[in-house]
Amino acid sequence: MWFEQVLFFVAGIGALAGALGVVMLRNPFYSVLALVVHLIALAVLFLLLHAEFLAAGQIVVYAGAVMVLYLFVVAYIGGSDEPLAAEGGPLGVFGPLFAAAVGVELCIAFVASGLKALGTRGAEIGTGFGAPEQIGELLLTKWLVAFETASFLLLVAAVGAVVLARRRRGLEEEGAAPGPRREAPTETLEVRV
Amino acid sequence: MDVVWFLVLSAFIFVIGAGGVLTRRNPLVVLLCLELMLNAGNLALIAFARMHGDGSGQIFALIVMVIAACEVVIGLGIIVAMYRNRLPIDIDEMSELRG
Amino acid sequence: MSATSFGWLVLVFPVVGLLITSLGWRALPGRSAGWIASAAILGSFLSAIGALVDMQDHPAEERHLVDSAWTYAATADLEVDLAILIDPLSVFMCLVVAGVSFLIHVYSVAYMGGDRGYARYFAYLNLFVFSMLLLVLAANFVLLIVGWAFVGAASYLLISFWYRRGTATAAGIKAFVMNVIGDVGLVIAAFLLLSETGQLDYLGVFEEAPEAFGRNDGTLVAACLLILVGAFAKSAQLPLHTWLPDAMEGPTPVSALIHAATMVTAGVYLIARCFPLFELAPTAADISAVVGTATLLMAASIALVVTDLKRVIAYSTMSQIGYMVLGVSVAAYGAGLFHLMTHAFFKALLFMGAGSVIGAMAGAQDMDRMGGFRKAMPFTFVTFTIGALALAGFPLMSGFFSKDEVLAFTIDRGGGYLVLGIVGYLAAALTAFYAFRMVFRVFFGEPVPEARELERGHVAHGEPMNPATGEPEDTDVGFPGPEHHVAERSGPMKAAMAPLALLAIVGGIVAVPGLTDTLEHFLEPTFEESRFHDTAPTEGAELIGLVIGAIISIASIGVAFLMYMRRRGITLELRDRFTAVHSFLSHKWYFDELYDAGFVRPMATAGSFGRRVVETDFVQGFIVGGSTGIVRAGTSFARAIQTGFLRAYALLLVLGLAGLVLYFLIASS
Numbered sequence: 001m002w003f004e005q006v007l008f009f010v011a012g013i014g015a016l017a018g019a020l021g022v023v024m025l026r027n028p029f030y031s032v033l034a035l036v037v038h039l040i041a042l043a044v045l046f047l048l049l050h051a052e053f054l055a056a057g058q059i060v061v062y063a064g065a066v067m068v069l070y071l072f073v074v075a076y077i078g079g080s081d082e083p084l085a086a087e088g089g090p091l092g093v094f095g096p097l098f099a100a101a102v103g104v105e106l107c108i109a110f111v112a113s114g115l116k117a118l119g120t121r122g123a124e125i126g127t128g129f130g131a132p133e134q135i136g137e138l139l140l141t142k143w144l145v146a147f148e149t150a151s152f153l154l155l156v157a158a159v160g161a162v163v164l165a166r167r168r169r170g171l172e173e174e175g176a177a178p179g180p181r182r183e184a185p186t187e188t189l190e191v192r193v
Numbered sequence: 194m195d196v197v198w199f200l201v202l203s204a205f206i207f208v209i210g211a212g213g214v215l216t217r218r219n220p221l222v223v224l225l226c227l228e229l230m231l232n233a234g235n236l237a238l239i240a241f242a243r244m245h246g247d248g249s250g251q252i253f254a255l256i257v258m259v260i261a262a263c264e265v266v267i268g269l270g271i272i273v274a275m276y277r278n279r280l281p282i283d284i285d286e287m288s289e290l291r292g
Numbered sequence: 293m294s295a296t297s298f299g300w301l302v303l304v305f306p307v308v309g310l311l312i313t314s315l316g317w318r319a320l321p322g323r324s325a326g327w328i329a330s331a332a333i334l335g336s337f338l339s340a341i342g343a344l345v346d347m348q349d350h351p352a353e354e355r356h357l358v359d360s361a362w363t364y365a366a367t368a369d370l371e372v373d374l375a376i377l378i379d380p381l382s383v384f385m386c387l388v389v390a391g392v393s394f395l396i397h398v399y400s401v402a403y404m405g406g407d408r409g410y411a412r413y414f415a416y417l418n419l420f421v422f423s424m425l426l427l428v429l430a431a432n433f434v435l436l437i438v439g440w441a442f443v444g445a446a447s448y449l450l451i452s453f454w455y456r457r458g459t460a461t462a463a464g465i466k467a468f469v470m471n472v473i474g475d476v477g478l479v480i481a482a483f484l485l486l487s488e489t490g491q492l493d494y495l496g497v498f499e500e501a502p503e504a505f506g507r508n509d510g511t512l513v514a515a516c517l518l519i520l521v522g523a524f525a526k527s528a529q530l531p532l533h534t535w536l537p538d539a540m541e542g543p544t545p546v547s548a549l550i551h552a553a554t555m556v557t558a559g560v561y562l563i564a565r566c567f568p569l570f571e572l573a574p575t576a577a578d579i580s581a582v583v584g585t586a587t588l589l590m591a592a593s594i595a596l597v598v599t600d601l602k603r604v605i606a607y608s609t610m611s612q613i614g615y616m617v618l619g620v621s622v623a624a625y626g627a628g629l630f631h632l633m634t635h636a637f638f639k640a641l642l643f644m645g646a647g648s649v650i651g652a653m654a655g656a657q658d659m660d661r662m663g664g665f666r667k668a669m670p671f672t673f674v675t676f677t678i679g680a681l682a683l684a685g686f687p688l689m690s691g692f693f694s695k696d697e698v699l700a701f702t703i704d705r706g707g708g709y710l711v712l713g714i715v716g717y718l719a720a721a722l723t724a725f726y727a728f729r730m731v732f733r734v735f736f737g738e739p740v741p742e743a744r745e746l747e748r749g750h751v752a753h754g755e756p757m758n759p760a761t762g763e764p765e766d767t768d769v770g771f772p773g774p775e776h777h778v779a780e781r782s783g784p785m786k787a788a789m790a791p792l793a794l795l796a797i798v799g800g801i802v803a804v805p806g807l808t809d810t811l812e813h814f815l816e817p818t819f820e821e822s823r824f825h826d827t828a829p830t831e832g833a834e835l836i837g838l839v840i841g842a843i844i845s846i847a848s849i850g851v852a853f854l855m856y857m858r859r860r861g862i863t864l865e866l867r868d869r870f871t872a873v874h875s876f877l878s879h880k881w882y883f884d885e886l887y888d889a890g891f892v893r894p895m896a897t898a899g900s901f902g903r904r905v906v907e908t909d910f911v912q913g914f915i916v917g918g919s920t921g922i923v924r925a926g927t928s929f930a931r932a933i934q935t936g937f938l939r940a941y942a943l944l945l946v947l948g949l950a951g952l953v954l955y956f957l958i959a960s961s
Contacts, residue, residue, distance in 0.1 A: 008194045012202050019206050019229050023213035028221045035225050038206075040270045042232055049199065049243045051251050054235075056257075061256060066228075074221060077276050095939070098946045103208030105953040114960075118197045121245030122206045122246030134248050136257070143252045150259045157263035163268030180198050214942050288936035 008048060015042035032070050039063040050130040199240035206278050207233035220275075224268045231261045295350075295378045296359030298343035299429055302386055303358035303376070303734060305335035306422035310415050317411035326401035333397050333421055337390035344383050355379055355567055355817040356495060358431050374684030377431035381818040384629065385428040385561055390793075392553040392636045399546040399644055399788035403651070406775030408768055413453060417549065420446035424554045432493035433482040436562075439480060440522070443558060444471035447550050448931060449525055451542040457769030459760050463538035472533045478562075481518035484511055485569075492774025498568040500822075508575055516569055516576030519562060520583075527559030527613045529587045534883050536610055540602040540657075541760070543772070544647030549601060551609055552639035557632050559921035560616040566623050571623065571823050578708075578892045581621035585712045585719075587612030590881060592722035596729070597877045599659045600760075601646050604730055609639055613724060615698050618716065622709055623824035624701030626803070627813040633811075634799050638682035641792040645676035648779035648789075653742050654754035655772065660731070664739030668746035671778045671786060673735045674791045680731045682796040684724035684849060687842040695720060698805060699839035704829035713940055717844060724848035732856035751776050797960075 018038025022031045039062050046055035110118065117123070130136050139147045210229030217223055235254040243248025276282060309332025313325045320328070347355055360373035376382075404413050418506050423446050427439030445468075452464030467948050486492055488511055489500035497550060505512040522530070528536035528551075536556070542549055550556070563570065563580060570577040591611035612635045619628025648655055651668060682691035699720070703713035742752040756765045756772065767774040779785040802810040819825065829837070855862050869875045876882070933940075 005194060008198065012198075015202065015206060016209070019209040022222070022225050022229055023209055028219055028225075029230060031222050031225050032284055035228060036274040037208055038229070041245065042236060043234060046201075046239055048194070049239050051239045051242070051254070054239060054251050057255065061262065066258055068226070068261050069265065069269065070221075077221070077282060087282065092216060095946070096212045098216060098943065098950055099208050099212040102211065102946060102953065103204055104949045105950060105957060106207070108205040109957055110197055110204065112195075112961075117244050118200070120196055120244075120476055121194070121220070123197055125243075125246045129246070129248065129252060130202060135251060138248050138288065139251050139255075143249065147251070147466065149278075150256050153263055157266045161270045162273055164267070168231045175202065211946055215939055215946065218939075282553065284938045 004048060007044065011041045011044040011048070014038070015045065028074050030069075032074055033069060035070075036063050036098060039067070052130050053132045053135045054130070103122050196240050198245045200237055203236040203240065203250075204232045206230075206236065218285055220268075220282060220284050220287075223270075223284060224265065226257050228261060228265070231257060294359075294663040295346035295357050296376065298339045299359065299376045301339035302343065302363070302425055303422065303429065304337045305332045305339065306418045306425065308332055310418040310422060314415040315410050317415070319741040320411055323401055323405060323410070324861075325411040325414045326397070326404070329418050330397035330401060331392060332418055333390060333394040336421070336425065337387070337394050340390050341385065343378055344387065345381060346376055348379070350352065350819050356763065358495070360910075361432075364434065368491060370434065370486075370492065372434050374435060375431040375493065376429040376435075377494060378429075379818050380630070381561075381564060382429050382632075382817050384815065385557075385831050386425060387429060388557075388633050388636050389424050389808070390423065391552050392640050393417075393424075393549060394551045395788040395792060396545050396553075396640060396644075398784050399548070399647075400543075401546055402782040402784035403647055403777050404543060404773070405777060405866065406773035407469040408773060409453065409770070413450075413543070415888045416446060416449045416453065416548075419911055420450060420554075424558065427558055431495075431700070433497075434492055435483070437475070437479055437482060439734060440526070440558070441475055443555055444475065445470060447471070447555055448541075448726060450550060451539045452545045453542055453546065454771050457758055457765065458539065458763075459538075459758060460541040462536070463541040467535040467539050470525050470532050473532060474522040476510070477518040477521030477525070481522065484515040484518070488512075492560060493903050494565065498566075500754065501568055501572055502891045505572055508573055512569060513573045513575050516573045517579065519569070520567055520576060520580050521563045523559030523580075523617075524583065524773070525559075526562075527556045527617065528610050529559070529614065529617060530583050530590065531883070533587060533591075533610055534887060537598075537606045538878065539604045540600070540606050542596050544650060547606070548640045548643035550649070552643055553636035556609060559629060560620055560632055561615065563617065564620045564629060567623070567625060570621070572859050574672075577621050577623075577757075579616050581702075581709070583615040583793045584617030584621060585715050586614075587611065587723075588618065588719045589715055591735055592719040592726065594877050594880055596722060597727040597874055599660070600657050600735065601649065601659050601730065602643070602657055602727060605639070605642050605646060608642075608723065608726065609635075611719060612639070612683075614719075614851070615695060615716065617703060618712060619698040619862040622702050623822055624698055624870065625819045625822065626815050627694070627701050629815065630803050630811050631691075632692035634682065634796070635692040637792050637799050638679045638796040639688075641675055641679040641789060641796055643674050644785070644789050644792070645679060645779070648672040648777075648785065649676075651776040651778045652746050652751060654752045655756065655759055656754070659733050662734045662740060663743070664735070665738040665743045665746070667733075668739065668743045669780055671780065671789075675779075675789045678793045678796050680727040681854075684727045685720055685845040686724075686839055687838075687845070687850070688960045689798070690796055692845070693800035693803055694705055694839070694840060696837045697834070699841070700834045702828045703837070704827070704833060706953060710837065717840065720841060721844045721848045724845045725852050728852035729856065732793070732852060737860070741897075746778070751778055751781070821822070864951055 015038050016036045016043060018036075021034030022038065023029050025034060039058060042056040043058040043063070046052075046058060207230050210226045210233060213225055213226030213229065219225065223276060235257055238250045238254040238257070242254075272282065275287075279287070309329045312328055312332075313320065317325065347357065350357070355378075357378040358375050360375035362374045363371060364374055397414070400413065400417065404410055407413065420443065423439050423442030424438075427443055430436040448464045448468040448471075451467050452461045454460045482492065485497055485618075489497050489504045491497045491500055501512070515630050522528070525532040536551060539551060542550075570580070573820060587663070588611050591607045591614065595607035595611065598607065612631070614949055616628045616631050616635070617630060648669065649662065649665060649672060652663060652665065656662075678689075682689040685692045685695045697711050699716045702709050702716060717826040739747070745752045753776070756767050756774070757763060758765060765771045777785065779789060803812065879885070935946075
């Protein structure tokens, strides 16, 4: 259906644009915002794939909570403008190069794959596919262990965050402002790959 | 749309995220690129779930989101700790692992 | 007791003597080590006589008695025993070796008195005699080679007996190296014979030889030539002769034993023993005859000009061995061995006399410093002259009969051998001349100070020094002792020299042509298989030979008399006129220089090349240094990966991922 195709391309372009923005924008604040755009585009794509619950979760949790957390931290830290490419020459060249190589290989893998099902729109599905009922049922029956482990992981992360954020007595000088020292970084890196 | 289009898109997003990890020096941006890669994986998972007609792929993508959230929390906590200890916020400078 | 038991006794006695003198050297007082060793050799000699008597009891065809002590190796095809062979040839050799060795032991008891290494000397002497007897009594090539090698080792020990003298140890090494070259030849010859005939014991090989080899078969000629290499190395023939004059660094009795009577005759014995092989390979026999004659002439020519008394006698030995080699090569086995026996007598006698003179000279050996000892040392003078007469082939002396018998046989063979015979007569003339050169120079003329002292009654004393180089020495262990012994004052020395003088005079009686045939007859059981068994010169030819020999000898003695007694100084004039010839001869035909340039220098260069390039540069630098360098480079490379640089790790991750996906892509296509 032409509507789906148009929507796909619009969302796809939005996702790619957001991704490129994250990588290429110099100000980290703008990078976060680009990621938010990317996430929303991705949510649209999820909808196209009949994953309604996940699309909603993406918007609410990911774009809503995680990114807001990010924004807080970026605001706190400040994030200086830095040159895009690293001063170490080789990595700036080889990094994107090898990543592009991986991309090419993956595309070849997908396009030239022998899986016939890839060329179709997918299996026959009922109306309940991707609905919260199905998600809930799977979570509590088939994937119970994963569900419980993920919740445990969340607990651990919360504890860890509290520990990391603790102020330790005696380690900070009175009245000194946090942040990196203003002198230029010393020549401590002699060995670079 | 055919499933393969979604997969190719996810590959592109993954690659862009990988390039960003290799290229940027600000750890915040590196974490953001990591998020990109995770999202690309999510997209691929959901596309395959659609292909097989199996909801397990979506469950997996949900778990990935959980993990991404945990990882962001810890990573940002580390960066904040770095900032508070007056270390430069630059992953190239963080080449000596000290306690 | 049977002949073979006597044979084992012959071997056991010197071993017992060796053990007693070597293990108990601290406990043996005074000269007892010498008497014990001499008694051991006397025991050997008596056992050899016992073996002789018992062997002669057997009928002539059965006079090849083999006895085995122990089977060394027993396989399906081959059995190697430690076995001895009692037959006329081995008994003959045993008698000569044991008898002359006994007399030399007695001589040494007095001569080596006062030397700090007295017991060691007699232990070595017994070891040597044991080895020589083992060589002679061996019944197969294996035991022969064992005895051969032991003889070489014992001769090294004895030549470098005064081991703190640099010249002596160098001479010992030179002798040993050349002997080893001979050993190698002998061993390879034994292998060749084993591979073709499948046997190693003499009787077996000689029986198989006519079937296994045709006439002048290539392998047989090669084996015989290799046997000759061994024989020439041991007997100091061309080209392996350069060790013999240097071996005069050993004590004089050692020279008497080794280089007159025993070791140098081992080569002659070997050729005689292997006569069936040589008769099947006439090429090798001819080469042997030519080499013997060439050595004969060369050594005689050098003996004309050397001034060291012992070295004149050494070259004379080389020359006379040439006669023996010539004799056994032209199938005159009896004649060759006869000359071996008479030569043992008069050469040992000459060395003993020389030892006495050197004692009177307080260790000096240069003839230029000697003269006029006739009045001071009458006994030595008489015995030395007897020896010289025998050497020169003076009519009716033992040497006269033996030498002329060899030459008569040679000429009788005819053809090319005629030339060899003529050369032999020429060398006989030279021999007589240089023999009396020695006599006239040492005993006649103006008495030198040492002679005058001796006439007055005491032996001269000088500072101990190396007679060849003049370096000062002391008289402690490793150098000659402080005493100098002269025959006139020493009972044992006279007791040893007198029998030899007697034998030198009457020894010819066993083979006077036309009259007695004892030796030939005695040796017949060994040599009757020879093709030339019945070919002998006619009596007339032999008598003519004897007359020619007598004329040559008397004439040469006369020439020597004229040159040294009547017209003194003419030799110096000749030397100044013919400087090139004189220098050629006195440099021993430049053989030492030739070998030095041809073998010693290249080996030294190769050795230093090996040390510099191969060892230092290649092995240590390249291989050892290279491998450690590679490891070091590898580790420093590996160290560079761990930088703590986060983005580098990430790059490696991506790289790994790319590689993995590529692999799967390729694997699935």
